[in-house]
Amino acid sequence: MSVLVYTESEQGQLKKSALEVASYAKAVANQLGTTVTAVTINANNTDALRNYGVDKALSVKNTALDNFNANTYAAIIQQAAEQESAQIIVISSSADSKYLAPLLAVGLNAGYASNVVATPLNTSPFTVKRSAFTNKAFEITQINTEVKIIGVSNNAFGLVESSSTISEEEFSPAIPESKISIESIDKATDKVTIADAEIVVSAGRGLKGPENWGMIEELADVLGAATACSKPVSDLGWRPHGEHVGQTGKPVASNLYIAIGISGAIQHLAGVSASKVKVVINTDPEAPFFKAADYGVVGDAFQVVPELIEKLKAFKAQQ
Amino acid sequence: MKILVCISHVPDTTSKINFTEGDTKFDTNGVQFVINPNDEFGLTRAMWFKEKQGANVTVINVGGADTEPTLRKALAIGADAAIRVNTVPADGFSVAKQLATVIKDGAYDLVIAGRESIDYNGGMVPGMIAGLVGANFVNNCIGLEVEGTNAKVIREIDGGKETVSTNLPLVIGGQKGLVEETDLRIPNMRGIMMARKKPLTVVEPSSISGETSSMSFEKPAPKGAVTLVSADNLDELVSLLHNEAKVI
Ligand SMILES: Cc1cc2nc3c(=O)[nH]c(=O)nc-3n(C[C@H](O)[C@H](O)[C@H](O)COP(=O)(O)OP(=O)(O)OC[C@H]3O[C@@H](n4cnc5c(N)ncnc54)[C@H](O)[C@@H]3O)c2cc1C
Ligand SMILES: Nc1ncnc2c1ncn2[C@@H]1O[C@H](COP(=O)(O)O)[C@@H](O)[C@H]1O
Numbered sequence: 001m002s003v004l005v006y007t008e009s010e011q012g013q014l015k016k017s018a019l020e021v022a023s024y025a026k027a028v029a030n031q032l033g034t035t036v037t038a039v040t041i042n043a044n045n046t047d048a049l050r051n052y053g054v055d056k057a058l059s060v061k062n063t064a065l066d067n068f069n070a071n072t073y074a075a076i077i078q079q080a081a082e083q084e085s086a087q088i089i090v091i092s093s094s095a096d097s098k099y100l101a102p103l104l105a106v107g108l109n110a111g112y113a114s115n116v117v118a119t120p121l122n123t124s125p126f127t128v129k130r131s132a133f134t135n136k137a138f139e140i141t142q143i144n145t146e147v148k149i150i151g152v153s154n155n156a157f158g159l160v161e162s163s164s165t166i167s168e169e170e171f172s173p174a175i176p177e178s179k180i181s182i183e184s185i186d187k188a189t190d191k192v193t194i195a196d197a198e199i200v201v202s203a204g205r206g207l208k209g210p211e212n213w214g215m216i217e218e219l220a221d222v223l224g225a226a227t228a229c230s231k232p233v234s235d236l237g238w239r240p241h242g243e244h245v246g247q248t249g250k251p252v253a254s255n256l257y258i259a260i261g262i263s264g265a266i267q268h269l270a271g272v273s274a275s276k277v278k279v280v281i282n283t284d285p286e287a288p289f290f291k292a293a294d295y296g297v298v299g300d301a302f303q304v305v306p307e308l309i310e311k312l313k314a315f316k317a318q319q
Numbered sequence: 320m321k322i323l324v325c326i327s328h329v330p331d332t333t334s335k336i337n338f339t340e341g342d343t344k345f346d347t348n349g350v351q352f353v354i355n356p357n358d359e360f361g362l363t364r365a366m367w368f369k370e371k372q373g374a375n376v377t378v379i380n381v382g383g384a385d386t387e388p389t390l391r392k393a394l395a396i397g398a399d400a401a402i403r404v405n406t407v408p409a410d411g412f413s414v415a416k417q418l419a420t421v422i423k424d425g426a427y428d429l430v431i432a433g434r435e436s437i438d439y440n441g442g443m444v445p446g447m448i449a450g451l452v453g454a455n456f457v458n459n460c461i462g463l464e465v466e467g468t469n470a471k472v473i474r475e476i477d478g479g480k481e482t483v484s485t486n487l488p489l490v491i492g493g494q495k496g497l498v499e500e501t502d503l504r505i506p507n508m509r510g511i512m513m514a515r516k517k518p519l520t521v522v523e524p525s526s527i528s529g530e531t532s533s534m535s536f537e538k539p540a541p542k543g544a545v546t547l548v549s550a551d552n553l554d555e556l557v558s559l560l561h562n563e564a565k566v567i
Contacts, residue, residue, distance in 0.1 A: 145531075
């Protein structure tokens with residue numbers, strides 16, 4: 001009956017989002033008066049979960065699972081849910097979790113609510129609040145099935161510490177044969193990815209050309225942030241397509257989003273407005289982004305950004 | 320190859336989002352509906368398969384009669400036929416079940432849907448279809464080639480991309496990259512004329528219950544005014560981000 005949470009790892013390390021969904025699962029378990037079981041796939045170490053209220057960890061270890069595969073991962077989580085008779089399954093909003101969730105929902109005949117932004121409003125009937133209309137509204141959704149899947153929006157709940165005595169069990173589910181084989185992976189491993197980043201530094205056409213991205217990367221470096229860009233910037237080939245954020249690009253739900261030389265067109269804002277705090281740096285005080293931002297600097301990026309880098313370096317040195 | 324392109328009929332992004340009937344219904348007043356952008360990329364890729372490989376392309380929507388102009392637009396862009404499953408969908412799961420019934424009956428080889436629709440942003444229909452019909456499923460597709468029954472798919476992953484190979488029948492969740500934006504087509508006069516003669520079949524839904532129900536909507540609290548910081552006083556910005564916003 002416990003709440004089951006899928007805690008993702010990357011190269012053996014639990015992701016920060018895993019701790020966030022564990023925190024969320026703990027809050028739901030408290031509402032229902034039950035415990036939390038986490039399922040991990042090839043995580044080296046599940047110790048961190050004891051700080052976020054997880055009572056039991058089911059650890060799957062198998063080198064055949066080193067690369068993500070939606071079908072096999074969904075099958076594993078399904079078997080964990082069945083073993084634990086879990087009625088609530090909590091997952092993150094990572095691209096991988098969003099890929100496997102619909103397959104899991106079919107497997108368990110479970111209602112699935114994605115982009116959920118808060119703990120359940122009510123547990124009977126079971127209702128959750130989720131973002132819809134590309135962050136322009138919230139929808140209150142009732143999940144009617146016995147088994148329910150909740151996809152938690154990134155950074156919506158945050159990390160909430162709660163210590164527990166965790167027991168770890170090896171879990172060896174049946175692994176179905178995959179009909180999808182990976183031919184190649186082309187991935188920068190040394191960079192913070194937009195999906196995982198707590199801070200995203202994003203720049204637009206106001207930067208004039210690709211040669212000016214050095215300062216954007218430096219700013220991102222100082223902040224431990226991922227870099228992103230507006231659509232025209234990737235269309236012009238100034239930056240790789242994977243950096244394009246917005247309605248037609250990657251969604252961003254970071255804690256801090258810094259928009260530099262980006263006007264704030266509605267299609268751009270639609271994809272980034274789930275970020276908690278937004279800062280805009282733009283020469284034009286009339287740029288629409290100022291209406292959507294929390295903090296703004298009216299100024300030339302070529303002056304403001306280098307100076308901001310210096311100030312942040314000084315700040316970091318003091319910390 | 321028989322291709323089915325799933326078309327979600329959504330409010331254009333620039334639309335004002337309002338609700339009526341005690342905040343339980345989306346207010347369609349003055350809203351312009353379009354083909355969901357992710358589906359437009361998929362439809363255009365389907366046109367490539369039609370023109371280069373002789374594929375037959377059907378478009379489908381689960382919705383009321385009001386979605387027909389959107390299906391006609393897809394026909395004008397070049398799809399061969401359209402199907403509308405005549406029910407106002409309860410949730411993503413019920414849409415997927417309706418679509419799965421049509422897909423099984425029609426023996427489609429390739430089903431192209433979008434990564435997510437921009438209205439309910441569920442991101443669930445393509446994966447659920449695949450689960451229900453037992454087809455292979457690749458999400459976040461930014462490239463697709465088919466040779467015989469073999470498909471090679473490029474998909475976006477965090478921080479890069481992955482190339483996978485798999486077999487038909489296949490369902491994909493597509494997005495920008497599947498074709499270039501400059502390849503998107505605006506229906507021309509000839510297309511619009513031809514679309515009128517193409518079949519748009521209305522099928523009645525199989526009775527299916529929704530797993531979730533939409534109860535009501537809320538709009539985000541109005542945002543406070545932006546705090547402006549002078550470009551000469553960036554220490555202030557650093558301090559605000561640290562002390563007030565607590566994000567650095
Ligand atoms: C269907 C559709 C989907 C779309 N999807 C997306 C999407 O997903 N993501 C997206 O980003 N866009 C999207 N767009 C495009 C969007 O409408 C805008 O065209 C785009 O976001 C503008 O990019 P920008 O802000 O970089 O450029 P611009 O609008 O050209 O803005 C540049 C800004 O830089 C400022 N500036 C100039 N010089 C400086 C300087 N020296 N220092 C500081 N500021 C300076 C200017 O004042 C201006 O505000 C979409 C459009 C459509 C129609
Ligand atoms: N009512 C519908 N009719 C046909 N296809 C749909 C419908 N709703 C969603 N889809 C398809 O499923 C994709 C993802 O939608 P969603 O799961 O609602 O985010 C869309 O891009 C469409 O391809």
